[in-house]
Amino acid sequence: MRVLIAGAGSVGRSIALELLAHGHTVTLVDHEPGAMRVASVAQAEWLLADACSPRALTEAGAGESDVVVAATGDDKANLVVSLLAKSEFAVPRVVARINNPRNEWMFTETWGVDVPVSTPRIMTSLVEEAVSVGDLVPLFRFHRSGASIHELTLPDGSPVVGHRVGTVDLGPHAVLAAVMRSGTAYGVEPDLTLEAGDELLLVLSAQGQDDLDQLQEQLAPRAQD
Template sequence: MRVVIAGAGNVGRSIARELIGNGHQVLLIDRDPLAIKTASVPDAEWLLADACELASLEEAELETCDVAIAATGDDKANLVHSLLAKTEFGVPRTVARVNHPSNEWMFDDLWGVDVAVSTPRLMCALVEEAVTVGDLVRLFSFRGGQTNLVEMTLPDTSPRVGVRVGDLDLPGDAVLVAIIRDGTARSPERDGAVEASDELLFVVDPDYESELAHYLSPRGRAALVGVHN
């Protein structure tokens, strides 16, 4: 997979190293000559250019990329890069960094953003996930908020404790995608049962989050942490 990263700061370089370590090809673009630190990610391609200019993206052959990541510290630049990548070059997948949570509402498909990553909100969600039991916590929003990744640590008072996975009558289009038990992630098996203190990960439409929270823990609430729609 070929990935372009707009922004070669600490965030962009860290992402590049991870992707290269997983066997992907990475192109880093930055307009600041001081950010072009080729020795820091020697296996990446580097381009000194403005990632918001069509000519620069043509030079980068963005149409050959599978994913475009906008990782600059400027939300306006991240939006423009995502929009150009999606509309002008047909990049299948765009991921954009949100620096200021107040701007998060703009990071949607109208600006060509498939996935928006807001570090402050993600950190809040992870804190909530670590300390709450019986509440549904939104960890991540996909495709402009149309589908969310949510988590609940199942309380021992839940009526679903001991129920077979295959017998769970989840509301809407909710899908149980993983169970974390004793620190180990496992795939849900139809004949396996959910247990108290299991961390359950679901993909669900946001319209059904409250129903899912009530189904798993009737006293619970849908904790909408990490995303503003």
């Protein structure tokens, strides 16, 4: 797979190293001479240019890229790169970094973004997941389909504790994807009995977003005042 990364800062270089380790071809583009740390990612192709320029993207091989990653520290630049990649070069998949959560609403297909990645939002979800028992915690949302992944740690007294997975009906818009128990991942075998402390990974369709309260009540009802 050929990947073009706009932004050769610490984020862009880290992504490049991971992709190269998996055998992909990577080009890094940045307009700052100080970002040209070629030795740090020696296997990548490097280009000193402004990725917001169609000419620069052409030179970097955007037209032949399978994925473009807009990974600069400037949300405006990431949006411009995304729009150019999709509209001018028809790149199949565009991934864009969101630096400021207040700008999340703009990172949509309208701007050519297939996958928006908000580091602050991800970190918030991970913090919530680490401290919340009995709460549905959103971990990830698939922008194109509207589906999402949620985590819930079963508390003592959950109505489904002691029940087999095959007997738990989550409705038409939610699917149990995996059960984590003591650091081990279990498939959703119908005969697996749920225990207090199990971490449930749930996939919800776009329609399922309206059923979150009902799902919460089913798996871990909140105490009444």
